[in-house]
Amino acid sequence: MQNQPSSTTNSTASRDSEASLKLDFAISGMTCAACAGRIERGLNKLPGVSLATVNLATERAHVEISAAAAQAAIAAPEQAEAIELAVSKLGYGASWLQPEAPSQLPAPAHDGWKVILAALLTLPLVLPMLGALWGQHWMLPGGWQLLLATPVQFWLGARFYRAGWKAAINLAGNMDLLVAIGTSAAYGLSLYQLSQGAAHLYFEASSAVITLVLLGKWLEARAKQQTTAAIRALQALRPETARLRKDGKEWDVAIEQVRVGDLVVVRPGEHIAVDGQILEGSSHIDEALLTGESLPVKRSTGEQVTAGAVNLDGVLLVQTSKIGADTALARIIRLVEDAQAVKPAIQRLVDKVSAIFVPVVLVIALITLLGWAWHDGNWSQALLNAVSVLVIACPCALGLATPAAIMAGTGVAARHGILIKDADALELAHRIDTVAFDKTGTLTVGKPSLVKVMALEPAQEQRLLQLAAALEQGSQHPLARAVLQHASSLGLHLPQAQEAQALPGRGLRANVIERAAAQGESSGSTTVWLGNRLAMQQAGVSWSAAHAAEPVLEKEAQSLQASGYTLSWLAVAENDQGARLLGFLAFGDALKPEAKSAVQKLHELGIKVLLLTGDNAASAHRLSQQLTLDQVYAEQLPEDKATLVTTFRQQGAVVAMVGDGINDAPALAAADVGFAMASGTDVAMHTSGVTLMQGNPELVADSIAISRLTYRKIRQNLFWAFIYNLVGIPLAALGMLSPVVAGAAMALSSVSVVLNALTLRRWRPSAVQHGSADLAPGVEQ
Template sequence: MSPVLARGPDLEAFVRRDGEGGGRLELLVAGARCAACIRKIEAAVDALPGVAGARLNLTTGKLAVDLTGPDARPDVIMETVEALGYRASLFDPAQAVAAQDQEGRELAVALGVAGFGAGNVMMFTVPAWAGLFGQELNASTLTLMYWMAAIVATPCALFAGRPFFRSAWTSLWRGKANMDVPISIGVILTLAVSFSETLLHGRHAYFDAAVTLLFLLLIGRYLDHRLRASARSAARDLLALQAPVALRLHHGVESGVPVAQVRVGDRLAVPPGQRIPVDGQVEAGVSDIDNALITGETALTAVGPGARLHAGALNLTGRLVMVASARSEDSTLAAIARLMEAGAQSRSAYVRLADKAAALYVPIVHAAAALTFVGAWALGLGPREALLRAAAVLIVTCPCALGLAAPAVQIAASARLFRKGVLVKSGAALERLAEVDHVVLDKTGVLTEGRPRLVDAPAHLVALAAPLARASRHPLALALAREAGLGLVAQACVETAGQGVEGLIQGRRARLGRAAFVGVEQAQGAETELWFGFEGDLKIRFTFEDAPRADAVQAVADLRALGLTVEILSGDLAGPVSRIAAALGVVDWRAGLTPFDKVEAIDTLKARNRKVLMVGDGLNDAAALARAQASMAPGAAVDAAQNAADLVFTGEGLAAVATAIGVARSARARALQNFAFSAAYNLLAMPAAMAGLVNPFIAALAMSGSSMVVLLNALRPGWRR
């Protein structure tokens, strides 16, 4: 249970104070879903007296507020957050996880209850439909069947409809009407009219329609929640790369402290094999750093005193002493995670379109129903008949077809892509993918195979160097060892950070590494070569390449055939990037980019009104994947990249990218056709119901028929197969 909070001085007990009068307050904020929420909350708290800074993390829900002195009022901070419409409590990690999972569990349970109700209510409504085929039940049996249907459907509909009812009430309380308002009114009114008809021994009730509609709509609502949960999972995967403990140096003594307690200016020790805990600079020591998180490339970076270090990078060969330049929540990793969260929490364009339609639908349809009731009563009809005519107006115009217009198409298109090896993580992804006009491709792992491969080396020379290669963890040495296969390992090996490895092979001293380290003078070093040689003997040069995917040229041609422009953004050096761009015929390319550079490039393209599809596979691509209009990742990509991407494609080829765009464009056309049909249907059905030409039973059939037309149109692209 969450702690009971008191306003005023009691909250001061939960502020962690330092020796200089400052402090930190950590709150759990519930209800924040997007980048706009982050900006609104942080700006409001930053403006309070005594607040040095505020940082909200969507993944954990934690709002960390730095306080500068006695002017800061923790109770005022909490009240400010709650005044913005969010719930705030003291931060508890276990409570934060529980709060994130609660919505998903509620939607899953509601979906299960609605499915149970929709299936079981048919046991009683199908016999009632028998009258359509000349086997009509007698009046008492028909009434019994409706009462049994009411017993099953009513509690299921009221329970499963809670997410829609809450959303509708919140929207109306703010003076607006979203799509959940007509859905909620339609469900409640359908139940009310059904009870009225059952009590009055009428011929038709509609309990099955109410619960079935909720079941179909909850499918889409639950899938949307899973998309948001996937974005949070991607951010958690990224933050998990941050070392949980840092070795702080104080007067020469090392002590382990939680990384959250590291402050700017702290001296930290980083042994070989450990990840860099926070951003900082090297004070002493030399080593090789695996910066794949930042550059996405396998080439190691040699660092020494003064070099900049990024949180999450892997220290491989030497012990480093560094000075922290940022706290853990301000590190490079945390910044990338925030970009991923903010980019992924976007609403569906079709949902926004449906909400705009609802803003017009609600006042028009409900005013028409009210006028129908008053007019029918004034013309001499009794209150029951007038109510049934008004109910027919609401039932026949119930936004079932409008609510299913996009989800039905998205489900059908997702199934088609699944058969082609493409996993679609949300319907909104297809909407955005259909609009792209520019494709940004990462190099390593997307256009290339993603691992270095030895080029044209005789087997006997490979065998000579293999014992030293097996003793190193350098990516190029691993490629050399992989080519040689299993075998002996050199003895007395010593690896020099940033240079290479030295050891004894059958009693002879040998070296493997950079040209200068091996003793080759005036050689032009390259990032894709290794030198090997025995002491006092000839030196051997091994070259490596990251080979392009077999269908990369055809994939780029297919994208251009769809009218798209193509660009390469890579963290690799300019040489390899220029070569792959020339091989593919791509004119626009950029090299040496950090994750933030890639995000900035995406933002620049978006500012020019370009709709960008990003295809990447590395941790350094995760933020850009979340930032782009749409994003794809191969099945071999790291977990964070797959979670940040909208679509994941299997296999070794890139043909799935163009295929997915083609299917998405077809789905967009079907969705727009469904919206047009829904509008035309309502324009024709409403006047007929107002004129009394449509009774509630016919209205229910027409409503179901409109939904069926929408579903069949969604399935139409797959009929040819």
């Protein structure tokens, strides 16, 4: 895989090989996808702009100036100023992110207090309507209603006027414009009725609509914030400092000061700061970030290491080969950013309809006003009839249709361990026809376990395990924890290990004091080696003699390795004799008890199930046979997984990616819907739209089921919202509905929508807990 230097990571103004100019801008004032699309269309019309993309989640605009325009000796600041002016004319704000400026992401939304305040002001207006149903007359005086409704309408609801005005001057309709028009109509009619001394006012309608839509906007902002959390989490993996060595001296410097060719010292437990080659030392490296292999791999002199990987046990001297944007970690960050910038396949249904609905309602109201005025010359009655049209068309039910169903669906899902953080994911999941699973931590437990202990002499298996556990005491290595856990579960007594010595890239060596079980007396010191074949060779083990003594051992070892298991060999030297092979320990990962049922349920839903794993082909195909998967893609790097997901989508599939590791982040972001296990990394959870809090793969099918049910409720709600308008607007235009009846019909439509959404609370997942796990070979994250 070749590394292409990026000129667009963070804020850049640079020229690529074709001399094109690339600029990044922070955009302010966007409230919905329609805003992002409007700015994007406007920027793409500017002279010299070859490509402009706007990301609503990151509130960024990326603009590429064509090579010809870039060569016209126009400085980047001048180009940026022209683009900022163009965005300003569209009614939004733009600020050029200069190359030296640090990477910026949108600040978290803090508008929850507005929702609470709006609800407190609206409650006294709504309660009298409820009381009237039981014959109670709690209606406040008109002056008090005006006092409560006015701040909700013009202060807390000001955002809808601003966004609606931007849509109107650009000849576009959206929910903000619909809310502004509908609430203004109800408020204006109430003000007129109040001035006439009428008893029927409609302040509660305007205030309730604004309060509920404010709540939906706040929830949407919080969901949008989760998309940028993935990038923040990835950026946090990059060390801030590195330890340089020069002329025998070492000192810490900021990571930005490291240059290609510098020598970087990496101590045990530290993250590797750069991509480079090991010049000195040997160690086990956790490279799950790139390879997806959760088992640490040994790296020694002459081999490559990757930024973001964790050095476990040895001191390394690394010569830097790649820094900054060229490192593997930076490439993964760019993949997540690029995948999140891809526009969803569907637009918000309500915004689409509103673009047509708003002008139609305005035209009908205007025709009603002029028609009745021409008919009988009664402008007062004409105005009331026109307002009746606007009141019956007030988007209370329309505004509630989608968020009410989404809130009910996400709420019941959360109670059953399905955390849906993105409303778009909930809407998209109902169309999923392909689910791609990662392996470790998703279909398997994700922790290596000791699955087999085999000695040359079967009677020596317990001793082999005791000696191995003795060497591993105090170690935090994943394989060491697996050995100690297995020994503990069997209640084995562990002998004492002395003079323990790490064999970098090979294993461990120590002197073990074994004691006879009966007398409790020392039987002498035994030298023990535990590690790979290189450790056995270093100990002086004769493989030919061992094979001749017990050929079954070697045959079984080869079979296990071919199936993807990891082996550790153990040799002993006793009574001043040479080292002899005692046997080996095999490590694998446990298949989750729900994995088979999870695949079966997805097949029952007509969904194709794939496996994308960084593990070896033998292990992946063994798992496929156990679970009856449709297709398997083994030995996949993060970039490969993301590319495969993108390819599936280009072929027309609606793809869900299920994973739990850092290496899954690009594929999770590239998928239509990402599913992350809560037992996995924060990066995976931030990148995904759905988090399975129980780590149960069966919940994938349940998530799709609740999505399908919720989407069905959305369509039903939109039907009820519009059926009132389709019937009520003509009646209001013909003067057959008074504003009071129109308001009642509007309230009834809202009640219908809410009650229909609340039926989702009866949903229950089909996922159940099972018994013990089967064993699956290999470990991959």
